[in-house]
Amino acid sequence: MDDGRSLNDYNTPMNTLANLNGQILPLAEAKVSVLDRGFLFGDGIYEAMHLAAGRIRFYKEHLARLQRSLAELNLGGVDLERLQQRITATVQAAGLADAFIYIQITRGSAPRRTHAYPDGLIPTELIYVEPFIDPYTEQRSRGIRVITFPDLRWRRCDIKSLNLLGNVLAARAAQDRGANEAILVADDGTWTEATRSSLFGVVDGRLRTGPNSPAILPGVTRGFILRIIRDLGLPHDERHLHRDEASRVAELFLTGTTAEVLPIVQVDDRPIGVGTPGPLTRKLQAAFREYVAKENP
Numbered sequence: 001m002d003d004g005r006s007l008n009d010y011n012t013p014m015n016t017l018a019n020l021n022g023q024i025l026p027l028a029e030a031k032v033s034v035l036d037r038g039f040l041f042g043d044g045i046y047e048a049m050h051l052a053a054g055r056i057r058f059y060k061e062h063l064a065r066l067q068r069s070l071a072e073l074n075l076g077g078v079d080l081e082r083l084q085q086r087i088t089a090t091v092q093a094a095g096l097a098d099a100f101i102y103i104q105i106t107r108g109s110a111p112r113r114t115h116a117y118p119d120g121l122i123p124t125e126l127i128y129v130e131p132f133i134d135p136y137t138e139q140r141s142r143g144i145r146v147i148t149f150p151d152l153r154w155r156r157c158d159i160k161s162l163n164l165l166g167n168v169l170a171a172r173a174a175q176d177r178g179a180n181e182a183i184l185v186a187d188d189g190t191w192t193e194a195t196r197s198s199l200f201g202v203v204d205g206r207l208r209t210g211p212n213s214p215a216i217l218p219g220v221t222r223g224f225i226l227r228i229i230r231d232l233g234l235p236h237d238e239r240h241l242h243r244d245e246a247s248r249v250a251e252l253f254l255t256g257t258t259a260e261v262l263p264i265v266q267v268d269d270r271p272i273g274v275g276t277p278g279p280l281t282r283k284l285q286a287a288f289r290e291y292v293a294k295e296n297p
Contacts, residue, residue, distance in 0.1 A: 016130035019090040022082075027128045036124055038106030040113055042162040044124075045069040050132060050257050051091060051099040057257070057292065061220045065160060066103065072159045075107055077123045087127055094129040100258070102128050104162070136262055140285065143265030143277045144180035144254075148243070149173050151184035151192050158214045167195040181254065183267065186215070191241040197254035197262070198222035202280050203245060207236035215240075221255040228287045234280070246270070251278030261285045 018030040037043035047066045050057045063080065070078055087101065108121035153166035170182035174195075183199060184192045192210060193199045198219035200209045207229055212218045229236050241249065250273045252264035261284050263277035272278075277285075 015094065015096070016128060017090055017094045018129075019086045019125075019127040021125055022086060024090060024093050027130070030126065030128070032106075032124055032126075033109040035109045035111070035113065036106055037108060037110065037117060037121075038104065038124060038162055041115070042164075043073075043075075043117065044104060044106030044162045045073060045075065045160050046102065046104040046162060047160060048257055049101040049103070051096065051101055051129070052132075052292075054097045056087075056091075056101065058220045058224065061223065065218065065220060066105075069160045070105065072156070073107075073161065075105065075123065077108075077121070078105055078125070083125060083127075086125070090127050090129050096129065096131055098132040099129050100132045102126075102130075106162070134258065136259055139180065140260065140262055141277075143263035145178070145266040146181045146183055146194070146252075146264050146268075147174050147177050147179045148185050148191070148268055149182040151186045153184070156214050157192070157216055158212070158218060160217060171195045181264075185243060189243040190215075191243065192216055193219075194254050197256035197259050199241070200225070200253050200255065201241045201249045202251035202278060203241070203248050205235065205250075207234055207280060208239055208241055209236075210240040211238040219255060221257060221260065224291070225255050225261065225284060225288065228284060228291055232283075232287065234283075249273075251281050253277075253281045253284070261288050 016027040018027040020030045047062050049062050104126045106124045108123045110118055149170040174182040181194045183194055193216045210216050252272050254262040263281045265272055265275050
């Protein structure tokens, strides 16, 4: 993503710690087998969390989604209580109050490469914790530019799996065109979501976001924003936006673990509204911060 940082800024911080199958070590020293099914097939799932002021935001919701992803892939052998203990131990060892937490679980390594996985594999569990660097501080104020790109992903986007090639290609296309993100467009013209965020819009004074389905990831921050919208009594519909109504979209914004509430002010060189973050977006930004401060002190 073109967030104003150079390539050197993406180097692994010296105090980034990993926990690989229960062993805490520097992330640069964590190694897995080349026969790991995550490496060979993308056979696994992941979660990303934000540790803010010493507490993990929406921890229960992230764990619930992780558990659901494991179940949908029939990826067994993961002790969730042990996983939480490993998360806690790694966070404590890192000694950070504000951090990005990444969790990845693969089906493990088999004796040979074969599409049909054998029984009895031991999952590979990776956790790493690094200092949280917020790339969106200025962009939440001024908004971002996005492009549209064909939704090339598989048909189970509700699973937070490692199969992200469609997202990768769209994100790179956005970067090549000087944009910050890409809105993924299905064959029928539906705007599903962005490469790493959920999508909201405002049409005819009503907030819109697509319903939970295999076409989108059930975003944790998205669910929290929907709760705020209901609490505030704002008119809304859980219905996808469509490219045919792009000219009627008065506001657009993304939601996500690091994005929080991120305004979109331009799509494919066409301004959204007057080209600045809209009033409902600003209202939800403020409400999000207020709710988070109250529920995650």
